[in-house]
Amino acid sequence: MSVHKEVKRITTHILQEMKSRGEKITMLTAYDFSMAAIVDEAGMDIILVGDSASNVMAGHQTTLPITLDQMIYHASSVVRAARRALVVVDLPFGSYQGNSKEALNSAIRIMKESGAHSVKMEGGIEISESVSRILTAGIPVMGHLGLTPQSIYKFGTYTVRAKQEAEAQKLREDALKLQELGCFAIVLEKIPATLAKEVSESLHIPTIGIGAGRHCDGQVLVIHDMLGINKEFKPRFLRQYANLHDVMNLAIKNYVSDVKSKSFPDETEQY
Numbered sequence: 397m398s399v400h401k402e403v404k405r406i407t408t409h410i411l412q413e414m415k416s417r418g419e420k421i422t423m424l425t426a427y428d429f430s431m432a433a434i435v436d437e438a439g440m441d442i443i444l445v446g447d448s449a450s451n452v453m454a455g456h457q458t459t460l461p462i463t464l465d466q467m468i469y470h471a472s473s474v475v476r477a478a479r480r481a482l483v484v485v486d487l488p489f490g491s492y493q494g495n496s497k498e499a500l501n502s503a504i505r506i507m508k509e510s511g512a513h514s515v516k517m518e519g520g521i522e523i524s525e526s527v528s529r530i531l532t533a534g535i536p537v538m539g540h541l542g543l544t545p546q547s548i549y550k551f552g553t554y555t556v557r558a559k560q561e562a563e564a565q566k567l568r569e570d571a572l573k574l575q576e577l578g579c580f581a582i583v584l585e586k587i588p589a590t591l592a593k594e595v596s597e598s599l600h601i602p603t604i605g606i607g608a609g610r611h612c613d614g615q616v617l618v619i620h621d622m623l624g625i626n627k628e629f630k631p632r633f634l635r636q637y638a639n640l641h642d643v644m645n646l647a648i649k650n651y652v653s654d655v656k657s658k659s660f661p662d663e664t665e666q667y
């Protein structure tokens with residue numbers, strides 16, 4: 397008999413049931429084992445190994461530089477910690493836009509080499525062939541519409557998307573297309589709350605919002621932002637649940653001071 401307590405894993409079917417009964421879905425990013433273990437233990441439904449790792453882990457300005465190998469490294473660390481949460485991994489820029497065969501190979505590498513449960517892809521109708529091919533291989537796909545950071549050089553800024561009717565209409569059509577193809581959920585990033593509400597109500601699959609208002613079926617944040625590790629990043633949509641920057645900074649300053657003053661280690665902290 398196993399001594400480990402059995403934990404029921406969140407599945408895409410459970411997420412669907414949550415939407416049906418009006419229970420909100422929680423999603424947070426994580427990129428390493430220790431952080432993912434804390435997030436999972438806190439009862440998160442979905443852990444996203446986001447390509448925001450490119451920004452918050454590697455210090456790049458955009459999500460574009462992160463590679464498939466690097467995403468697999470982050471994802472496999474997270475998978476080792478996640479006992480309950482469904483783990484979703486971003487397909488990084490350049491690993492799926494080229495052609496659908498390459499997209500499938502990238503998704504298969506993520507699933508095989510990290511042990512993750514699904515992938516996320518940015519875009520709508522223009523990536524439908526790749527989405528469809530990955531789904532046909534039995535790999536669950538989460539869509540991502542609105543502000544899609546991998547296209548930042550096309551947009552030019554990180555401001556709210558789909559404020560104009562033409563872009564809003566394209567987003568409605570993209571969302572329906574992704575649902576029709578078989579995606580299990582769609583992230584809606586930085587779009588007007590009224591549009592996110594309309595899209596969420598028109599779909600039977602869940603929407604997960606970030607800067608898209610309260611009517612999405614779930615919410616996602618980048619963990620470094622909500623824990624206040626990045627001091628400078630304070631967009632309107634972000635609720636900061638802690639000020640870890642200052643907590644960590646003080647602890648580290650105290651350590652430096654204790655070593656310099658020779659008060660650490662003392663007799664009880666040695667052999």
Ligand code: KIV
Pocket residue numbers: 425444445446447448449486583585606616617618
């Ligand atoms: O990479 C990421 O963290 C994301 C979220 C912002 C949704 O895609």
